[in-house]
Amino acid sequence: VSPVTVCVPSGRLLEGAMTALESAGYLTRDGWRSTRRLIVSCTDDAVRCLIAKPVDLLTYVEHGAADLGIAGKDMLLEQGRDVYELVDLGFGFCRGVLAFPVESAAVWERKSPLRIATKYPRIAERYFWSRGRPVEIISMNGTVELAPQVGLADGIVDLVMTGRTLTENSLVEVAELFRSTARLVVNRVSLRSRAGAVTAVVDRVRSAVEQRAVPPSA
Amino acid sequence: MLDRWQQIPSGTRDLLPLEAARVRAAIDGIMREMARWGYREVTTPTLEYLDVLVRGEGTETGDRLFKLIDRGGELLALRPEMTTSVGRLVATRMRGDPLPLRLAYAGQVFRGREAGSGLLREFPQVGCELIGARTLEADAEIVALAVEALRAAVCSPLGEGAPSVGVGDAQPSISLGHVGVLQGILAGLDLPEDEAAAIRSLLYQKDFVGIRDVLDRRHAPTKIVDALLALPTLRGATAIAEARRLVTSPAGQQVLRNLTELGEILDAHGVGDAVTIDLSIIRDFDYYTGIVFEGHTPSLGVPLLGGGRYDRLLERFGASNPATGFALRVERLLAAMPEEEDPWAPDVVVAFAGQGRDEALAYARAMRRRNLTVTVEVLGRPWDEVARDAIARGAGRAVLVRPGTAVVRTAAGAEHLTPMTDLLTGAVQRETP
Numbered sequence: 322v323s324p325v326t327v328c329v330p331s332g333r334l335l336e337g338a339m340t341a342l343e344s345a346g347y348l349t350r351d352g353w354r355s356t357r358r359l360i361v362s363c364t365d366d367a368v369r370c371l372i373a374k375p376v377d378l379l380t381y382v383e384h385g386a387a388d389l390g391i392a393g394k395d396m397l398l399e400q401g402r403d404v405y406e407l408v409d410l411g412f413g414f415c416r417g418v419l420a421f422p423v424e425s426a427a428v429w430e431r432k433s434p435l436r437i438a439t440k441y442p443r444i445a446e447r448y449f450w451s452r453g454r455p456v457e458i459i460s461m462n463g464t465v466e467l468a469p470q471v472g473l474a475d476g477i478v479d480l481v482m483t484g485r486t487l488t489e490n491s492l493v494e495v496a497e498l499f500r501s502t503a504r505l506v507v508n509r510v511s512l513r514s515r516a517g518a519v520t521a522v523v524d525r526v527r528s529a530v531e532q533r534a535v536p537p538s539a
Numbered sequence: 540m541l542d543r544w545q546q547i548p549s550g551t552r553d554l555l556p557l558e559a560a561r562v563r564a565a566i567d568g569i570m571r572e573m574a575r576w577g578y579r580e581v582t583t584p585t586l587e588y589l590d591v592l593v594r595g596e597g598t599e600t601g602d603r604l605f606k607l608i609d610r611g612g613e614l615l616a617l618r619p620e621m622t623t624s625v626g627r628l629v630a631t632r633m634r635g636d637p638l639p640l641r642l643a644y645a646g647q648v649f650r651g652r653e654a655g656s657g658l659l660r661e662f663p664q665v666g667c668e669l670i671g672a673r674t675l676e677a678d679a680e681i682v683a684l685a686v687e688a689l690r691a692a693v694c695s696p697l698g699e700g701a702p703s704v705g706v707g708d709a710q711p712s713i714s715l716g717h718v719g720v721l722q723g724i725l726a727g728l729d730l731p732e733d734e735a736a737a738i739r740s741l742l743y744q745k746d747f748v749g750i751r752d753v754l755d756r757r758h759a760p761t762k763i764v765d766a767l768l769a770l771p772t773l774r775g776a777t778a779i780a781e782a783r784r785l786v787t788s789p790a791g792q793q794v795l796r797n798l799t800e801l802g803e804i805l806d807a808h809g810v811g812d813a814v815t816i817d818l819s820i821i822r823d824f825d826y827y828t829g830i831v832f833e834g835h836t837p838s839l840g841v842p843l844l845g846g847g848r849y850d851r852l853l854e855r856f857g858a859s860n861p862a863t864g865f866a867l868r869v870e871r872l873l874a875a876m877p878e879e880e881d882p883w884a885p886d887v888v889v890a891f892a893g894q895g896r897d898e899a900l901a902y903a904r905a906m907r908r909r910n911l912t913v914t915v916e917v918l919g920r921p922w923d924e925v926a927r928d929a930i931a932r933g934a935g936r937a938v939l940v941r942p943g944t945a946v947v948r949t950a951a952g953a954e955h956l957t958p959m960t961d962l963l964t965g966a967v968q969r970e971t972p
Binding site for chain 2: 380383385401404406407408409507508509510511513514515516520
């Protein structure tokens with residue numbers, strides 16, 4: 322029988338995800354830091370841990386290459402994948418906001434069409450069209466905040482944690498599109514065909530994060 | 540630089556002979572099983588008016604269709620599944636036919652999806668519909684047939700004498716739920732319709748975190764919140780007993796009693812061990828009105844089949860009728876099975892020399908009537924080369940036809956000379972059962 326596979330995202334959620342799996346007893350404390358392997362074995366041979374890029378993570382879970390995954394709500398909203406979202410893990414809080422350069426923020430008040438740079442093209446498009454605002458989305462993979470400064474876009478939709486990046490790039494938030502924390506997601510077939518093993522992981526991780534009493538995103 | 544002519548569109552597939560043979564064997568196996576249950580095949584056009592498909596499946600389906608514009612400006616679309624088309628057929632040309640109708644279908648269906656999603660945009664679907672019956676017997680028949688169809692597909696041999704296709708790690712199984720359980724839980728909340736719709740939408744997205752947020756905000760009774768959040772784990776022998784504590788409405792209780800009885804009928808059908816009660820099955824609620832089920836195997840992360848009761852689809856076509864059915868993803872079933880060696884080889888390879896052509900072709904024709912696979916040498920190669928190649932490929936025998944006589948080389952490599960008349964009559968006698 323192949324082990325139950327938990328996919329965790331590299332990047333900003335890695336630390337929190339690994340800590341959650343440590344608290345649940347699947348990883349030895351800091352054991353995963355010493356390795357550069359992308360498949361990390363767990364204290365329990367029946368479980369293994371896979372590290373993937375955040376943008377790919379839901380693909381692994383949706384196709385069943387991983388049974389479970391830890392994903393940001395931002396990715397779930399953007400990608401709309403066919404997975405079960407079962408637990409709010411509480412960590413990795415951030416907000417998706419619409420921001421414009423300070424000096425031209427007034428364009429948001431006008432009715433003119435906008436060019437928006439973002440890593441979240443679907444969320445952004447839904448937001449604008451639901452408000453009847455024509456928009457041209459420029460899909461990017463990084464340093465979105467650069468786009469308005471060089472005339473690539475009027476504004477951006479991006480994640481903020483503290484808001485410092487916005488300030489440093491002379492951008493001002495005009496609207497909040499969504500809030501995000503890390504979520505525990507499960508493949509729809511694994512939840513049935515490997516119910517016992519998968520539910521056990523869900524329950525242990527759930528009670529581990531509840532015990533740490535991280536307040537859920539308010 | 541890769542040119543377009545070397546590629547096929549993302550999400551489409553070419554099937555090579557072995558792959559095509561596996562798909563064909565699986566489809567034929569399923570269709571034969573359905574025929575044994577009295578389900579007769581219908582075919583419908585690959586193209587339908589967009590209006591038909593949207594009427595059957597709701598407006599949001601429009602986004603995931605391949606659409607075309609007819610010469611008159613009419614919008615057409617490639618069918619994304621076949622139940623709506625069968626529904627249209629039943630409501631139009633088959634209106635008034637004696638019920639119940641048992642119909643089966645097999646065909647290519649099309650879904651518009653983003654390139655790179657890893658999902659197919661064209662694939663074969665096989666399914667059946669039982670129309671005009673609202674009973675538990677009808678529900679049980681469809682679920683039992685789903686199990687037997689999976690078994691038939693798994694066991695269909697690729698050719699005469701070839702081993703059956705076996706499933707790698709486990710037999711496929713069916714998870715069976717009912718949309719009424721969820722409705723029973725939601726009924727206890729007494730929500731305004733827009734909020735109930737929001738919860739249904741979240742459930743359809745399987746967003747249980749979102750459901751908890753909505754219910755917490757409404758200060759919903761803990762018992763109901765617990766019931767909804769327990770849904771993903773309500774499965775197996777104890778599921779109905781647990782659900783009985785969580786579902787309070789009389790309608791919900793009736794659904795649970797029906798599921799218990801359904802389980803008993805499935806046992807009598809001999810498929811009870813392949814079906815698990817699973818109240819977490821979530822399929823499109825606007826479409827399904829009763830039982831819902833999925834088939835899967837542990838080695839594959841996506842369902843092999845899906846189905847359920849959809850009593851309101853036909854009324855959208857002006858012919859209100861209860862109906863239940865399922866559709867099966869053949870290519871997923873095959874993906875879950877082990878790869879196999881290609882068992883194909885001709886039974887007889889025929890070549891001729893001199894004036895032997897007429898007798899060679901008559902011999903080939905006679906053998907084909909005996910249901911043997913016969914190829915005739917078309918490259919004009921020397922006999923020894925033809926025969927060695929034929930035996931190496933696994934042919935039963937190679938035959939060189941000359942006027943009146945033939946050289947026969949057997950699979951063991953032995954050669955003997957035979958008069959054509961003996962060969963024809965002898966072969967006929969040998970191959971006659």
